[in-house]
Amino acid sequence: EPEVTQTPSHQVTQMGQEVILRCVPISNHLYFYWYRQILGQKVEFLVSFYNNEISEKSEIFDDQFSVERPDGSNFTLKIRSTKLEDSAMYFCASAGTKYEQYFGPGTRLTVT
Amino acid sequence: KNEVEQSPQNLTAQEGEFITINCSYSVGISALHWLQQHPGGGIVSLFMLSSGKKKHGRLIATINIQEKHSSLHITASHPRDSAVYICAVSSPNTGNQFYFGTGTSLTVIP
Numbered sequence: 001e002p003e004v005t006q007t008p009s010h011q012v013t014q015m016g017q018e019v020i021l022r023c024v025p026i027s028n029h030l031y032f033y034w035y036r037q038i039l040g041q042k043v044e045f046l047v048s049f050y051n052n053e054i055s056e057k058s059e060i061f062d063d064q065f066s067v068e069r070p071d072g073s074n075f076t077l078k079i080r081s082t083k084l085e086d087s088a089m090y091f092c093a094s095a096g097t098k099y100e101q102y103f104g105p106g107t108r109l110t111v112t
Numbered sequence: 113k114n115e116v117e118q119s120p121q122n123l124t125a126q127e128g129e130f131i132t133i134n135c136s137y138s139v140g141i142s143a144l145h146w147l148q149q150h151p152g153g154g155i156v157s158l159f160m161l162s163s164g165k166k167k168h169g170r171l172i173a174t175i176n177i178q179e180k181h182s183s184l185h186i187t188a189s190h191p192r193d194s195a196v197y198i199c200a201v202s203s204p205n206t207g208n209q210f211y212f213g214t215g216t217s218l219t220v221i222p
Contacts, residue, residue, distance in 0.1 A: 031208075033210075035212075041214075042214045043210075043212040091155060099160060099162075099208060100145075105153070106153050108153070
């Protein structure tokens with residue numbers, strides 16, 4: 001059964017460093033999403049991406065964040081200069097229609 | 113503001129009990145989703161509903177669009193059902209991004 005994959009599963013980085021989180025969505029999907037979950041809190045929407053551009057983004061998704069679909073298969077989230085409060089689990093999701101999303105296993109980002 | 117409210121936050125049940133988790137939402141939706149999150153963190157989609165009722169094995173999900181309310185039921189609960197159950201809605205007004213509830217942490221005791 002097709003699934004969304006994410007790498008790495010755990011990333012440890014120092015404050016101020018750039019990180020790139022990678023996702024491989026399900027191959028025929030058209031809609032892509034990033035969410036984050038700070039430990040002990042609810043999952044929060046970051047950004048949605050369709051037709052090679054951002055369709056919606058939340059207040060969390062500020063200038064430090066960017067997304068890209070560099071090669072038609074990967075979907076990446078870049079954090080330019082990480083802060084301690086960026087430590088969270090980051091989930092990628094993809095959808096073939098607008099309504100049903102399939103989630104990846106998540107990348108746990110730890111900023112020290 | 114919380115677009116999605118769940119109750120209870122925590123639930124402990126004896127194996128075999130019938131379990132109900134409730135979800136209320138305040139935004140217009142295109143669909144409501146019940147998700148399961150295991151201790152390792154991964155999220156699995158259980159149901160997507162826009163009306164009525166769906167059943168999958170021992171899990172049943174219902175939605176009342178007029179009342180903006182949904183319930184997730186687990187019949188004959190088992191310790192392996194222990195997880196966090198999350199209600200999420202997708203809203204057509206905001207690109208169908210998900211709004212998530214805070215989750216219900218379920219523990220089923222043998």
